[in-house]
Amino acid sequence: MSARHLLGIAELEVADIERLLRLTDSFVEVGRRRMPKVPALQGRTVTWLFYESSTRTRLSFEQAAKRLSADTLNFSVPTSSVNKGESLRDTVATIEAMGVDAIVVRHASSGVPHQVARWVSGSVINAGDGWHEHPTQALLDCYTIRDHLGGLDGLHIAIVGDINHSRVARSDVWAFTKLGAEVTLVAPPTLLPPSVEGWPVRVDHDLDAVLPTVDVVYLLRMQRERMLEALLPSLREYTACYGLTRRRVDLLRDKAIVMHPGPMNRGVEIAADVADLPRSVVIDQVRNGVAVRMAVLYDLLGSGADLSRDLPGRDAR
C-alpha cells in the first residue's frame, strides 16, 4: 500500500486492490489449514476503536488479527471513559501511548478515521465511517465476486437501495469500477446522493428493467428511520418497488449472484426465500471477510511496505 493507512477505496490504486486480492488468496489457503494461524504479525498489536455497535465486522477483524498472531487490545466503548466525556483525541492518545501498531476505527461520523490518522504514528484502518466508506467490505465483495464469476472486468453490477446513507455503496462503487465493472445504482431519487457528478455510475429507478442485464445484484440494508425523514412513504412501498422478490429473481441471468453486506432485513430488501437460494452468496462474503482483513493487516503491518519504520533514525521521533 502506498500509504500507512487504509481509509477508503477512493484513494487506492487499481494495483493496490489487486495486490490485496492476491494476498487474500494466500490467506484463504491459510484458513483451510489444519492450524489456520501464521506467525506473521507476532509482536504487533492491533486495537479496535468501535464507536458504533458492530458484531460481524469486529469479530471478523479480531479473527483476522488472531490468525496472524497479532496481539489484540479490545477497547470497549460502552464501558470505557468515552462515556465519561473523554474526547476522541484523548482516547486515541491514550491507546497509542500503550503501544499499538494499528487502530481499527468504526464511527457513526464520516471522516473520523482520517482525523485519527492525523494524530497517530501507527496505521489506521477504516472499519466503516458514517456514510463515507467501508473499504474492507468492498474488498471482500470484490473477492467474493471474483471467486464466483472469475473477475470483475466487464461485469454489470446493480447496487440497490439506500445509496445515500450507505458507506458500503460508497466503497463498492469505487472498488467495482476500478476493477472494470459497470455499476448501476438503483434507488428512489430520495435515497440517491444529492449529486452523483463525478461518480462512474449510471442511475436507474426501474429494478425490473435492470435485473435482466446484471451479473451481480447487490442489495443494501433498508433502515426504518428513513420513513421518518420523509424519504419513503412506507417499507411496504419500498419492497414493492425495490425489494428482491422471488418473482424478480426469475428476471436474473442464470449465473447472476445476489449479495448483501448484512445484516439482512428479510422481507424488506430481500425476500426470505431469496436469501437462501444458492445464487445468494451472503455467507461467502462473511467467510471471505476474515481473509481480506488478514490481507489488509498483513499489507499494512507485515509486508514491509513502510520500510521507513525500521530504518535508523526513525526512533528519534
Place this chain on the structure above:
Amino acid sequence: MKTIAIRGGEVVDATGSRRADVLVEDGRIAAVVPEGEGRDLVADVTLDAGGCVVAPGLVDLHTHLRQPGAEEAETIETGARAAVLGGFTCVLAMPNTTPAIDSAGVAREVLELGRAACCDVRTSAAITVGRAGEQLTPMAELAALGVRLFTDDGTGVQDGRLMRRALEYASALGVVLAQHCEDAVLSGGGAMNEGAWSSRLGLPGQPAEAEEVMVMRDVALARMTGGRVHFQHLSTRRSLELVAAAKAEGLRVTCEVTPHHFTLTEACCASYDPVFKVNPPLRTDDDVAAVRAGLASGVVDCIATDHAPHTPEAKEQPFDQAPPGMLGLETALALALTHLDLPIAEVLALMSWRPAAIIGADDAHGGPIAEGRPANLCVVDPSATWTVDPDRLASRSRNTPYAGMRLTGRVRHTVVDGEAVVIDAEAQR
C-alpha cells in the same frame, strides 16, 4: 495622554488619497500635514508609516467574542486584541453568548467589559428572547443603550410572521435587523454544502436553497414593511442576485460577505478537518466567483469576519459534530488584499467606512482623516508578506483555516481612540 505622529505614509479615506503625516492628540486627529509642507511634527511617539497606507480603522459587523459563557474560546479582551492586530478599531459583538445578549443587563455587561478592551466594542442584540425565535427582545430599551443592530445570528428567524413584526417594530427605533439566512428545516443539520463533494464524502449537506429561501422571504418582508434588513455572511450566487435585485428595486437592504467565502471552497472539507466547518458552509467555485464579483460590483456592502473562535477540543470532534466557525479578525484584511483584485481604497471601503455607516458607528470610525476627527486609525503595509501561524494569533483559539498560508498585506500600527494599541505588528496591551 501621549501624542502620536504617524509619518511617511499615504493617507487613504473615503475622500481620496494623499501623502501626509498625521498628528494625534487627546484622542483626536490634531493635524494632517501634506508632504512637502515642511512642517516637522513633534510627538511623544512617532510611528513610521513608510511604504504604508494610513486609513480609518476597520469595522467588523460580525464578531463572536464568546463572552459571557464561553470564555475558554475567547474573551472580549482577547478578541479585541485580535481585532486591533487585524486593523479593526471597532467590532460588533454577536449575541449568541450564554446567556444570549437579549436583555439590557447582558448588553450592559458586554459594553462594560468592552470599555476595558483595546478597541471599541459595540454590541448587537438578539431579535428574539434567548434567540429562540418566539418572543421579541426589549428592542427600545436595548436601542437606548446604543444597540444599533439586532440579529439572532447562529440561527435565522424561522417564523415569517415574527420577522415581519420585528421589522415593523424596529422601524420606529432607527435600528437595522440583520439576518443569518438559513431555513433550519431545509438545511436539516447539514455539516457542509450539499452537492458533489458532500455526496462523495458521505457528509450530510445543506443546500444553497436553505440560505436563498430566507433571503427571498426577507426581501419580500423588507418590501412589505419598508424595514431595514442587513443580510449576514451571504455565500451563494443566487443570494447575491436576490440582493442585487432588491437594491435595484430600491429596498433598504444591505449585505456582507466573509473572507472565507471568497477564498475557500467546499473542496476543503475533503480533509474532514472541522477547521473548515463553518455556517453558512464553504460553497462551490462558482459561488466564490460570484462573491468576488459582488464585492467588485458593489452589490456587497461590506466584508465581515464572522470571527468564530472554538477551542481545540471542540474542533477535534468528528466533522458532523464539531461546532461551525473559524477565526477571522487577524487574517481578514490580508486575505482581501491578497485574494481580491481590488484597489486598496476599495478594500478599505468594504472594511471600514461602509460597515461603519451600516451600524451608525461613523461618528467615530471610518470617517475622513481630518483635523478634529476621533483618532481611530490603522496603518497597513500592503506589500509585507507573512505566514499565518495559529500559535502566534492573539485570539484565545486556534481555529484558523489559513494555517501555513502566505499572505500579502499586514497591519503595522493601529490607533484606537488616540492610543497606539498596535506598534510594528505587536499588541501594546
Place this chain on the structure above:
Amino acid sequence: MAERERRSTPPFGGVFVARTQVLDADDVRRAIWRMAHEVLERNHGLDDVVLVGLQTGGVTFAEAMAEALAKIDGEAPPLGTLDVAFHRDDIGLRPVLPSAVTEIPVDLTGRVVVLVDDVIFTGRTIRAALDAVHSYGRPRAVQLAVMVDRGHRELPIRPDFVGKNLPTRRDEVVNATLEGVEIGEMSKEHR
C-alpha cells in the same frame, strides 16, 4: 522464496549477472536422479513420502524429482508447494509477499515430508518452512533436498540430500534452474 528473487527485491536488489556456469542441464538432471535414489534408499521406498517444493525456486526441482521417482519406482509421491512468506523472520523488514498460493494435497500427519528447494544459504527459508509444515499436521519426519548448498548457514540446519556443494562468497549469488547452476552477482544497475 527463491534466493535470487528475494535478493532482487527492492531496495536490496539489482539484476543478476552470471559469471561462471558450475553445472549444465545434464549435470542438474543427473544430480536430481541421484537425489531421487537417495530419497528412496533412505525411506525404504515411497510409503508416506510427500514432496513439497518451496516457492518459487524449489517447485520445478520438486516436480523434476517427482518425475524421476515415478520413473524409478513406478509411482509418483504426492507433490505440494509451499510459500513460506507468512512464516519468515524478516517480516516488516522488507517486502515479504507470497509469490503463489500454497497447495498441500494431503494431511501431513504421520508422513515423511521431503522439502525441496533450489539453494540453501542462511537456512532461514528452511526454518520458516519447518514452521509452516506444522500447520498441515505433525509429520513423522521432515527431510530436506537442495540442488545447491552454498554454505554460510546462520541456523543449525543441514540438508539430507544435496545436488552440489558449492563454496561461495557471501556477496555472490547462485542461480539454480533445471537449465543449470551459475554463480554471479547482483548488478546495482537497473535496466
